[in-house]
Amino acid sequence: MAGQILIADDLSLNRTVLRGKLTSACYRTITANGGIAALALARSHKPDLVLLDYHMPDMDGLAVCQELRADPKTRDIPVILFSATADHGHRLSALAAGADDFLAKPLDEIYLLGRIRSLLRSVAHRDEWRLHPNTALQAGLAEAAGAFVVQPHLSLLSGQPDASAGWLSTLAAIWPEARLTGTSVANALGLDAPEQAPDLFVISPEALAISGLHVIAELRSRSATRHSEICIILPPAARANAAMALDLGAADILTLPLDRAESRLRLEKIIAHKQLADAQRRTLESQLGLAAFDPLTGLHNRNHAVTRLSRTITQDQGKFALLLIDLDRFKEINDQHGHNAGDDILQQVARRMQTDLRKSDILCRYGGEEFLLAMPNADLETARHVAERLCARIADDAFQLRNSDTRLTVTASIGISVHGAPKHPLTGEMLNQLLEASDKALRSAKLTGRNRVVSAQANVLA
Structure with a gap:
């Protein structure tokens, strides 16, 4: 069944245009003409994704997003905030409030659909666990609510050795607590075991220029790296590649020039998602192991x-x-x-x-x-x-x-x-x-x- 998307905008024309685009892409939609109505529909219909206008007279999108995140019934619904005002403060406020992305009007339809596809894939994967009859497997979801990983391992993929130092310095300024390493695309694709792979690959523009976007699919297809998250850095001129990168398996896009605060928020969200996925896999492996043994004798x-x-x-x-x-x-x-x-x-x-x-x-x-x-x-x-x-x-x-x-x-x-x-x-x-x-x-x-x-x-x- 196609995903259900809630569109919240106080302007009827904007809702109609968005609804038409999403319906053409075979999504089911419900609409709200304000923040209060959006919050009520989200709680009653539990849509797969919410598109929120930042500025609405009764309750703005930022407040709606914060309310959604505070409610256990709606906290995991992906949210994309959009606004005609796309300044630095709006972007940071949206991401800090828990939005999965912030888009500027007029909306880039190709990127929007790519982002929706990426987020709905995550929803589908998560719901496979939530709907599993084994309550112990569902406990893997709760595990991620614990302490956040304070030192994630980020590995920079750079196509030019002389550029690596600069990118590593930039990442260190964005996330000083992270463990940072640099490697080549060839070395990343040649890793032998999952324990050798980082939590997150950050792919530089130079690496993308040399290897192309298909490196994302290659990392996703290898047994050693398929569980690592991927984030790419794109110059503004290459923004058209963002939707394809998301479709190939990238978790998010950082656009040059990098803003430290925004990049940190986006990277933290990626790592939080990986922490949840890792907890689910650990729980599954534990349950599969228990299923093979007699609990009394250990045989x-x-x-x-x-x-x-x-x-x-x-x-x-x-x-x-x-x-x-x-x-x-x-x-x-x-x-x-x-x-x-x-x-x-x-x-x-x-x-x-x-x-x-x-x-x-x-x-x-x-x-x-x-x-x-x-x-x-x-x-x-x-x-x-x-x-x-x-x-x-x-x-x-x-x-x-x-x-x-x-x-x-x-x-x-x-x-x-x-x-x-x-x-x-x-x-x-x-x-x-x-x-x-x-x-x-x-x-x-x-x-x-x-x-x-x-x-x-x-x-x-x-």
């Missing part, structure tokens, strides 16, 4: 283990052993000593089994008191030796319960199945057969006395 969970097994199957055609390990009479522990005691035993058993497994082995909590151990490149003799050692590790020393003098002796039964690679490459279907065979062998171990190892019969795996 991989069943789903992750099966996924790893399937991947290993396609990469490894050697012999492959599957061990199902089940704690004996575990229900009696829960019934007699409580579920906290049972959880304590499961945690300790997991730690004991992890002691000397190979790096290639995959150990997971399969469910309840049952564990799965997958052993690539292991024949029956090797698997049986490991299984017997695990039985001994579990049974030989009694388990000390936390906050108690109670010590419990626990045993385990293990069922083994082994796939012989030379004649039968391991497939997903064979994996299911191995699991069924291990389960059958485990049941046999239980029925014939517990605390023992039983392997599946050879014809099960033929």
